[in-house]
Amino acid sequence: MVESTIPVGGGPNAEPHDLVEALYALYAQVHRQTPREMSLTASATLTRLNDFGPARVTALAELQGVTQPSMTSLVSSLEGSGLVTRRRDPADGRAALVELTEAGRIAVSRRRHAQAERFAAGIARLPDEERERLAAAVPALRLLDEILRGE
């Protein structure tokens, strides 16, 4: 069994299985308690555009793990809502650069605000020690995401 032969690391009982289950449960909780104004892919795409600037449809599709046609459809929808714009890439006439509008930036900020508020309440109720461990693990969570994306 993989669960019992590949320990996560320093934790006495923590195994990949435990981490997956914990993430699973917490993710489901987050998903349920966050107002669903838009899909996970939509908000992740807006966040990406906000943090890293304009990107091509193909790049966004790959980053979010959806197909090109799906991303085209999403971008069209976001464009219709005024959250992003499309413009031609001057360097390549085939490519479309997707860029966040001011309304898009506001939407990202508001969503972050709402999530932070919702979760800050729960996080505040954690024992100090656990809260610190959680904060310390955030970079590892991001790194793991990158690793899994790259493979």
Added chain:
Amino acid sequence: MVESTIPVGGGPNAEPHDLVEALYALYAQVHRQTPREMSLTASATLTRLNDFGPARVTALAELQGVTQPSMTSLVSSLEGSGLVTRRRDPADGRAALVELTEAGRIAVSRRRHAQAERFAAGIARLPDEERERLAAAVPALRLLDEILRGE
């Protein structure tokens, strides 16, 4: 801005929104990279039935954050696949008790195994220090889930 006024805790830059986004991104990634024999709700429902035994449609719907008709539809589909059975609750003629079959238990076990395997490969590539921090945060993730559930 909430992001700058409500720190998670000991981390220098970690904020609630960082944690939420890291969780979202990471779980979405894991979910995408796990063979999609079934939906998130479906596997969560099977896992629940596996770990806690038979349950009513209403209870399952609430736990997964979907409507009763959606859960009815899912249960019918799982029943068609032979993963669960429906039976009448002897104590209440209106209620249907949903129960995992042997095939269902095998499916849960196999999915857990596949996720752990996929995840373990990524975890193994983390620097030792980050891997240890991740393992140390597992109890906090669980605790946070409980807190958010209870609120």
Added chain:
DNA sequence: TATTGTTATACTCTATAACTATA
């Protein structure tokens, strides 16, 4: 009447296949 569950219907998200435009 209230509760449990189902059926009917529609909308959103995503996928595959076929197509257009540019390199």
Added chain:
DNA sequence: TATAGTTATAGAGTATAACAATA
């Protein structure tokens, strides 16, 4: 030919509304 993107179409998952059966 290969790449970037779109259009066309279909399937899965979920929601709301209306209904049936039981308490």
